[in-house]
Amino acid sequence: MATAPAEFPPPVDPAKEFVGPPTDPPDERIEVGIAIVGGGPAGLACAIRLGQLLAEDEQLLESLGEVPIAIIEKGKTCGSHLLSGAMMRPSAMRKLFPDMPESEWPTYGTVDKDAVYLLTPKRAIPLKPTPPPFRNHGNHVTSIAQLGRWLAGKAEELGAYILPETAAVKLLVEDGRVVGVRTGDKGRDREGKELSNFEPGSDVIAKATILCEGTQGHLAGAAIRYFGLGSEDPQQWELGVKEVWEVKQPLDRVIHTMGWPLRYRAKYGEFGGSFIYPMGEDKVSLGFVAGLDYKDATFSVHDTLQLLKTHPLVRGILEGGKRIAWGAKTIPSGGYWAMPKRLWAPGMCIAGDSAGMVNVPRLKGIHYAMHAGIFAAEAVYEALKEHGSTEDLSGYERRVRESEIEKDLYEVRNMRQPFSKGFFVGGAISNAMLITKGRFPGGHWETHDDATVPVFIGDRDKVYPKPDNELTFNKLDSVFLSGNATRDDAPNHIRIANPVPLEVALMWQNMCPAQVYEVPEEELEAARVDGRLDGKKLVKVKVTASNCVQCGAITAKGGRLTPPEGGDGPNYQLT
Incomplete structure (x- = not known):
């Protein structure tokens, strides 16, 4: 006799409550070029790579307006909400800063x-x-909180604007395309009433929106449901x-x-x-x-x-x-099985932990998040350069699927699931999977909703x-x-x-x-x-x-x- 928490769901409907059209009058909306939600490794790597690409393309940079890259971060600063074991593989840092000695990294x-x-x-x-x-x-x-602050400085040097203490609460969608996010109100009391320092949220309109919210991404979860991006495995x-x-x-x-x-x-x-x-x-x-x-x-x-x-x-x-x-x-x-079956929708990409890009047996995720942010930047740049639009961001999906993210996670695709059978049985099965790089026992071991x-x-x-x-x-x-x-x-x-x-x-x-x-x-x-x-x-x-x-x-x-x-x-x- 036991009870599953899922039998008592919370009073919320993400696809309806957290997704909708812009509501501010056009002249009151905040226009930016690219909106990046989340100032963690994925979002900051995306901003840095975008800055590098735009530095070589003055025409496209000017077309993105006064704020070509905006990072919307709900913490007091980038790094304030970052926590990890932080044993970082160096591959993404090397790709992002090829001419920088590793001794200069914040590690x-x-x-x-x-x-x-x-x-x-x-x-x-x-x-x-x-x-x-x-x-x-x-x-x-490394300390991922310190890494976040350091990467934020590099992003700002390349022209990114960081909006700290700003929560992205709603995904803005028009005609089936993501057009930005709405930020949350500030200055309400416990009952939701406006205080003397009340500031309403704003519609932030962008040519592309990159969701890099980290674990349990609020808008990423809503987007996955709204656009039907999720896999069959929770x-x-x-x-x-x-x-x-x-x-x-x-x-x-x-x-x-x-x-x-x-x-x-x-x-x-x-x-x-x-x-x-x-x-x-x-x-x-x-x-x-x-x-x-x-x-x-x-x-x-x-x-x-x-x-x-x-x-x-x-x-x-x-x-x-x-x-x-x-x-x-x-x-x-x-x-692997629980990652979204598609990582993009018109005008939007999902990167890093928000997309489940974590290798659990190896306790690694930072470099995957950074690689994904780099891929998102390159796909958005490519779409704007070639088509003048981010309607089709399938280039992001292709880059991820051809990368070490896909390869590494596929090899350990079934290694978490056997532990539901207990420590010793699960350990024996996962060791066999590890030795054979996932080939034995093979197949598709389904995940389950923790709730x-x-x-x-x-x-x-x-x-x-x-x-x-x-x-x-x-x-x-x-x-x-x-x-x-x-x-x-x-x-x-x-x-x-x-x-x-x-x-x-x-x-x-x-x-x-x-x-x-x-x-x-x-x-x-x-x-x-x-x-x-x-x-x-x-x-x-x-x-x-x-x-x-x-x-x-x-x-x-x-x-x-x-x-x-x-x-x-x-x-x-x-x-």
């Missing part, structure tokens, strides 16, 4: 040593030789919670772990592992990533990371150190350590470290059904790393029958939207995250 250098461990509660068993997915020799360790997601520590001793290798603290049995559906990366001589980045198709409503990725830090291996690395940053983000993990997986009330929460504020920490103190400065009276940008069965409510409460969802004590007491919790009992969930770091997990597990007011959310610096 902590390349990886020389790798180590992978299978953890038990007390032991760390090294896996030798290092499994191929975890071999990172030659890859760059996207799946993982949630990563990450910390950055100042440490006493330098870490001389990249470490990945698997096994404990996760449970192996298929009953729990727990999948994931940890990473620990050196960031120069005095800092390390560590995080835990887990699939969001788990089944125990008391499972928490944040608290699993806290538990991981009590292991002798991890405790020894952090001993005497200080936590200086924290954050959380979802990762698209459906892989359709029923959840039950287990007891995982009983093993999590109590925060000691030295090694382990609670969620609210962690949110403070994210730089989140969302005002308490901001409108609620989270849509959930309410009330919902206790099983679903507790799952949301434990899942969220930022303590946005809470089942009040009186609701818990009302759900007790003979001393036991009745998981089917309907309860009301308290939502504290100002805590939200916009990780996107709620969208994967039965609710819907919509864009908050521009500038709200985290302000990541080192993640």
Whole structure:
């Protein structure tokens, strides 16, 4: 007896609510050449490549108007909402900056040593030789938040205009063609009423719109539904919670772990592992990533990371150190089959994480996002140059399908799915797929919607350590470290059904790393029958939207995250 979150959908219709024609009078619309939604690796690579191409074509540059390239970024700055493990393959940076020495990149250098461990509660068993997915020799360790700020500077040098603290809330479509986006209002209170500093949103009209919103892309999801771009396989997601520590001793290798603290049995559906990366001589980045198709409503990725830090291996690395940053983000993990069957519509392309371009077995996505941004820039330039229109952007699709994005993701197309059978069975099957580059077992292993997986009330929460504020920490103190400065009276940008069965409510409460969802004590007491919790009992969930770091997990597990007011959310610096 368990409940699937999908049985209680949020009150939202993306294709109707988030897609529509322009509404501003023509003389009040903001006209730009190319609108790029999202100042992450994909969007910034797109802007840089466009700038490079337009620098050699003065006539086309002038035809794009006073603002030839506009980057619409909802964070305080580019980088504010970026979080990743950030082991970056160098191929896209080399393509974008062919004459720049790698020593000038904003990274902590390349990886020389790798180590992978299978953890038990007390032991760390090294896996030798290092499994191929975890071999990172030659890859760059970086902070993706810092990388975003650096790339933003390069984009501005090439003529891009960055519009920070600006949320793109609606995709503008006329006569079957994307013509731009509408930005969100600012200065409303919790009930949506206008405050004294109210600023209405605007229609931003562009010759081409590139959606590079990252994971759980708001407009990308709406566009996929509206234009019928999606595949038959739903996207799946993982949630990563990450910390950055100042440490006493330098870490001389990249470490990945698997096994404990996760449970192996298929009953729990727990999948994931940890990473620990050196960031120069005095800092390390560590995080835990887990699939969001788990089944125990008391499972928490944040608290699993806290538990991981009590292991002798991890405790020894952090001993005497200080936590200086924290954050959380979802990762698209459906892989090849869950990518949109088409990556463009008239006037629009979708690039990067918004299109599911992540190699989950290898934990790589940054260079794919950047390559996709470059391809989008080249396709838009080609269409405007040859046809004077972006009605047909199939050149983008062709470039992606002929690239390493397609090749790499196809080879690992079925490697995430077997883990629904449990850790050991899934590991054996995926290893066979890895060795044969996906040929055996072959075929098409279907993905599933994480929200359709029923959840039950287990007891995982009983093993999590109590925060000691030295090694382990609670969620609210962690949110403070994210730089989140969302005002308490901001409108609620989270849509959930309410009330919902206790099983679903507790799952949301434990899942969220930022303590946005809470089942009040009186609701818990009302759900007790003979001393036991009745998981089917309907309860009301308290939502504290100002805590939200916009990780996107709620969208994967039965609710819907919509864009908050521009500038709200985290302000990541080192993640």
